[in-house]
Amino acid sequence: xxxxxxxxxxxxxxxxxxxxxxxxxxxxxxxxxxxxxxxxxxxxxxxxxxxxxxxxxxxxxxxxxxxxxxxxxxxxxxxxxxxxxxxxxxxxxxxxxxxxxxxxxxxxxxxxxxxxxxxxxxxxxxxxxxxxxxxxxxxxxxxxxxxxxxxxxxxxxxxxxxxxxxxxxxxxxxxxxxxxxxxxxxxxxxxxxxxxxxxxxxxxxxxxxxxxxxxxxxxxxxxxxxxxxxxxxxxxxxxxxxxxxxxxxxxxxxxxxxxxxxxxxxxxxxxxxxxxxxxxxxxxxxxxxx
Amino acid sequence: xxxxxxxxxxxxxxxxxxxxxxxxxxxxxxxxxxxxxxxxxxxxxxxxxxxxxxxxxxxxxxxxxxxxxxxxxxxxxxxxxxxxxxxxxxxxxxxxxxxxxxxxxxxxxxxxxxxxxxxxxxxxxxxxxxxxxxxxxxxxxxxxxxxxxxxxxxxxxxxxxxxxxxxxxxxxxxxxxxxxxxxxxxxxxxxxxxxxxxxxxxxxxxxxxxxxxxxxxxxxxxxxxxxxxxxxxxxxxxxxxxxxxxxxxxxxxxxxxxxxxxxxxxxxxxxxxxxxxxxxxxxxxxxxxxxxxx
Numbered sequence: 326x327x328x329x330x331x332x333x334x335x336x337x338x339x340x341x342x343x344x345x346x347x348x349x350x351x352x353x354x355x356x357x358x359x360x361x362x363x364x365x366x367x368x369x370x371x372x373x374x375x376x377x378x379x380x381x382x383x384x385x386x387x388x389x390x391x392x393x394x395x396x397x398x399x400x401x402x403x404x405x406x407x408x409x410x411x412x413x414x415x416x417x418x419x420x421x422x423x424x425x426x427x428x429x430x431x432x433x434x435x436x437x438x439x440x441x442x443x444x445x446x447x448x449x450x451x452x453x454x455x456x457x458x459x460x461x462x463x464x465x466x467x468x469x470x471x472x473x474x475x476x477x478x479x480x481x482x483x484x485x486x487x488x489x490x491x492x493x494x495x496x497x498x499x500x501x502x503x504x505x506x507x508x509x510x511x512x513x514x515x516x517x518x519x520x521x522x523x524x525x526x527x528x529x530x531x532x533x534x535x536x537x538x539x540x541x542x543x544x545x546x547x548x549x550x551x552x553x554x555x556x557x558x559x560x561x562x563x564x565x566x567x568x569x570x571x572x573x574x575x576x577x578x579x580x581x582x583x584x585x586x587x588x589x590x591x592x593x594x595x596x597x598x599x600x601x602x603x604x605x606x607x608x609x610x611x612x613x614x615x
Numbered sequence: 616x617x618x619x620x621x622x623x624x625x626x627x628x629x630x631x632x633x634x635x636x637x638x639x640x641x642x643x644x645x646x647x648x649x650x651x652x653x654x655x656x657x658x659x660x661x662x663x664x665x666x667x668x669x670x671x672x673x674x675x676x677x678x679x680x681x682x683x684x685x686x687x688x689x690x691x692x693x694x695x696x697x698x699x700x701x702x703x704x705x706x707x708x709x710x711x712x713x714x715x716x717x718x719x720x721x722x723x724x725x726x727x728x729x730x731x732x733x734x735x736x737x738x739x740x741x742x743x744x745x746x747x748x749x750x751x752x753x754x755x756x757x758x759x760x761x762x763x764x765x766x767x768x769x770x771x772x773x774x775x776x777x778x779x780x781x782x783x784x785x786x787x788x789x790x791x792x793x794x795x796x797x798x799x800x801x802x803x804x805x806x807x808x809x810x811x812x813x814x815x816x817x818x819x820x821x822x823x824x825x826x827x828x829x830x831x832x833x834x835x836x837x838x839x840x841x842x843x844x845x846x847x848x849x850x851x852x853x854x855x856x857x858x859x860x861x862x863x864x865x866x867x868x869x870x871x872x873x874x875x876x877x878x879x880x881x882x883x884x885x886x887x888x889x890x891x892x893x894x895x896x897x898x899x900x901x902x903x904x905x906x907x908x909x
């Protein structure tokens with residue numbers, strides 16, 4: 326038998342590794358990003374709207390990529406939020422137990438499908454469908470990618486919201502029913518407000534997920550960094566740009582190569598902020614009952 | 616207090632009833648849309664890909680000719696990478712959860728580590744790819760190898776294993792531990808003989824979930840530098856490789872219809888494997904539970 330102390334130290338080192346991963350991510354991104362900002366002004370990076378590091382006349386305005394990311398994330402949430410919230414209300418308030426126990430895991434299958442599969446579906450099924458409706462829509466466009474991404478994050482919104490709604494005490498509902506409320510009134514005016522912190526945190530997590538999603542937008546949204554909110558034209562997101570550079574043979578150490586660290590750092594900071602906000606919302610605005 | 620007439624009350628009641636029904640319909644419709652999307656996705660894939668699946672598709676390498684292209688290299692790559700990721704994430708994840716739950720529970724360090732793990736779970740997967748490229752590929756000189764890919768995915772899925780293992784360990788009744796301590800067991804004896812066996816079904820479920828996630832990941836391995844066209848199976852941990860999702864991505868991006876069919880066929884293979892693994896998790900869990908509860 327190993328001495329107890331050795332085991333305890335080994336276990337501690339393993340758990341310390343999880344902290345080292347965070348430190349590693351920050352260090353790696355900062356190290357290369359600082360070297361990048363030695364060559365490119367931070368102000369140009371953060372305020373410029375043209376992104377052309379792979380061309381001969383290089384411009385480093387990351388807002389072109391941020392616009393693409395924002396556009397797809399907002400559209401995806403426009404799909405996922407209403408559908409997810411209504412699905413959650415259905416599962417929590419309306420569905421008979423039997424229906425709920427089949428529908429919920431079935432919906433969660435959507436969350437387990439690899440993103441490359443959604444990318445395939447967006448490009449080869451949804452895009453031709455959209456182009457059948459309007460010829461103004463390009464082969465690569467933000468709309469198709471965002472709609473499919475919305476479907477992908479829908480179960481995240483519905484599952485987490487439903488958990489929050491089911492945690493609302495029965496007595497609150499009973500009180501509202503006793504006053505003559507209909508089921509819809511109870512759902513909208515009692516259950517949803519009481520579960521709001523959980524719903525809001527699910528929503529923020531879903532946005533963060535949409536911002537970090539990579540394969541759907543890489544496959545279906547294009548590789549044209551563009552400062553636009555037009556969902557019908559090819560754009561490029563921060564994540565898709567990183568894939569684009571990784572796939573090419575950009576030599577390590579070149580300025581083109583360093584751009585992916587600056588972009589990844591920005592991506593990391595944005596998603597980290599949203600995840601922290603989501604945790605804060607859950608803790609800070611929780612309605613306490615009993 | 617306002618008084619409303621009987622007729623107004625009846626009218627209002629009818630309207631509210633009608634709205635309630637409409638709202639119920641709307642909720643049902645939302646669930647319906649979501650489920651329909653899933654059905655359409657699966658049916659479309661089956662239509663596109665089924666004809667392409669045969670023995671030679673599974674045993675051929677990638678090819679310039681769509682009708683000869685297969686997934687042999689990608690399958691072997693996926694299997695090797697995922698095994699490495701699973702073993703590493705299992706070891707580190709269980710060790711971490713044990714330390715945080717059994718050795719340092721409620722300490723400042725445990726609280727900090729848990730917040731950190733929650734945040735790691737939210738880091739976009741492509742960022743892990745960049746981490747893997749800088750640490751494993753470039754700093755540790757592993758190259759763009761199977762080993763580097765496996766380690767990268769291990770870090771990515773580590774939070775999933777830690778969270779599942781922590782929950783499983785928390786669910787072990789304290790009375791078991793106390794009984795063992797009362798008999799004079801040391802801390803490690805309690806952990807090894809009582810806690811780990813009891814928590815195993817929960818841990819294994821977490822590991823299978825983590826491995827399924829690793830199997831479906833594309834972006835981090837592209838960022839790390841995995842290949843897209845591989846006419847060989849990896850013959851050592853330092854060999855270069857591709858994986859099934861990258862092969863699917865590569866075929867999807869090509870204009871020829873033949874490659875898109877191959878992509879659909881690859882997706883069907885991937886989804887079937889994921890389905891089998893998840894079914895395995897359910898069965899394994901049930902079996903373990905019977906064993907300890909009986």
